[in-house]
């Protein structure tokens with residue numbers, strides 16, 4: 001598992017014209033299957049499960065979630081049995097995410113959408129049926145996750161260029177919460193929700209921070225304009241942008257999280273949102289297995 005991932009500068013006439021510099025934190029390089037923020041969020045959960053003597057770890061997620069993918073692979077690497085509780089019914093043949101998860105040894109359990117909405121209430125029943133386990137919540141976002149993401153924040157703080165803005169894609173907001181509570185106070189954080197109606201994340205992020213007994217250190221905001229219609233919608237404009245970005249900068253993005261965030265950042269640069277002279281750092285949070 002690779003930490004202290006590189007930070008790479010992007011060169012483009014658009015940046016020169018608008019007087020800003022753009023850097024990418026290459027957290028897509030942590031591990032091919034446990035990439036980016038998923039590794040950051042899982043690390044201390046896995047260590048905690050081991051410390052408490054658990055042999056099995058369980059989590060919750062959608063049938064296409066990067067979290068399930070990473071959780072299965074990380075559990076295997078750490079010698080822990082994994083159970084994935086999947087939202088909805090079983091569909092055969094398994095999709096590539098779930099097929100990969102079972103190949104890592106993950107046991108899949110399905111939960112109807114109504115029960116899934118309050119999945120934490122189902123834990124006692126699951127323990128009765130499946131035996132004892134260490135539970136990591138959906139998306140892996142809890143106080144141990146914030147601790148792991150804080151290490152990412154520290155790596156950014158140690159970068160030898162000034163960083164004025166850190167931009168990151170949001171699903172549950174756990175990653176953003178970890179950045180908000182670890183970056184140097186003169187950095188501003190902008191989160192780009194992948195979901196439509198991402199304003200609910202303001203409350204969720206504040207809740208993660210409160211539950212973790214840590215403090216907000218920086219000014220932060222959400223930009224909810226770049227969801228492209230929702231979680232997994234394929235918009236040609238977005239796909240074209242990602243292909244062009246890959247071609248020009250040799251950095252692959254994916255359409256659910258990092259593609260949208262990067263599109264948003266470049267669009268904001270073109271619109272003059274960032275003041276001249278500013279340094280912007282985008283988090284490449286990984287998740288590239290979805291392109292395969």
Ligand SMILES: *Cc1c(COP(=O)(O)O)cnc(C)c1O
Nearest residue numbers: 066171172173174175257285287
């Ligand atoms: C899961 C994921 C996110 C969202 O992370 P949260 O902590 O849930 O906000 C962002 N980018 C990628 C690539 C992801 O896989």
